[in-house]
Amino acid sequence: MKGPETESLPLRNIKLKISYDGSRFLGWQRQSEQAAGKGRTVQEEIEKALEKMHGHPVPLIGSGRTDSGVHAAGQAANFHTDIARIPPERFVPALNSLLPLDVRIMDSCEAPPSFHARFDARARTYRFFLYCGSRPCAHEMPYVWALGRWPDVRLLNRMASCLRGEIDCSAFTASGDQSKTRTRYLYGARFFPEGEKLVFEISANAFLWKMVRSILGTLIDLERRGAQAGEFSAILESRDRSRAGPTAPGTGLFLWDVRY
Incomplete structure (x- = not known):
């Protein structure tokens, strides 16, 4: 007081x-x-x-x-x-x-007096944890997407390699997103193993509504179907959400870091 x-x-x-x-x-x-x-x-x-x-x-x-x-x-x-x-x-x-x-x-x-947590942020990083073993423990379930198999990590990384630079991300936003522009600057995306988990990490200046989950759901769906790496970039370039895959669940997704 x-x-x-x-x-x-x-x-x-x-x-x-x-x-x-x-x-x-x-x-x-x-x-x-x-x-x-x-x-x-x-x-x-x-x-x-x-x-x-x-x-x-x-x-x-x-x-x-x-x-x-x-x-x-x-x-x-x-x-x-x-x-x-x-x-x-x-x-x-x-x-x-x-x-x-x-x-x-x-x-x-x-x-500083003028610091603003939203407007001064230069990069936001999300990590999504996929459990690739046969069965996660009960206490892990709210914090992973239980995939139950090891996907082709090389293919996933080839597809995700196009997520760099200034990109119109309309293909990976949810209906109802009220952003004035759907162009975002992406610093990169990658998959890497961590024990029985596979981690998807993506960084950008900002994200559209459900964008990370839409990107990951599409990548996993394409990998499961044995798609060619170019199919993901074609979806991205189409700017058409109907061509993308399902939205990954919220469990497993973490706002990992904010850089200023």
Whole structure:
């Protein structure tokens, strides 16, 4: 709560690194008044903790949205605080003491006054974990797509190699996406093994709605059918979502890192 010692001081801008288990969330973004009460969101949970600390509402700005069921290891966000007595790094234990266990603050630091977690982000990286063994343990099920087989990783990487540069990604967005432009700059995509899992990693300046899941679902579907590597690039160039494959499930998808 604002006290006499803070009234004349400028607000500090605090940047957070956040992890969360998306299994029981509708996603990151705060719900509208009409949708309120239909489920939890990560943004709302953190804003409730911030309000308890400050004694008044504190808006939280996220680097981007994640959908229902999608997890995060490195979501970024920022807020402005009028509490002068707490060092920036102490917001980690302070907020974690007020948050549910499926949301954790991993790091906190002071950012420049003009820093904006969404608009200043240069690259966002997602990782999707596919379980390729015969049967994952029960506790792993919410965090993998249980494929149950090892796909042809070389073919998948050949197909994914075209995901680099400035690209119109219309073929891999969901209907209802309200983005002003569907062109994104992709830094690259790759598959690599990790134990009994296959990891799909993709980085871009930003993503369309369900874009990562649409790309992965299409790649796995083409690989399963033994398609030629060029078929994926043809779908990409067509800008036609009806030519792409199914959307991969949300389980297994993590917002892994945000770079500034």
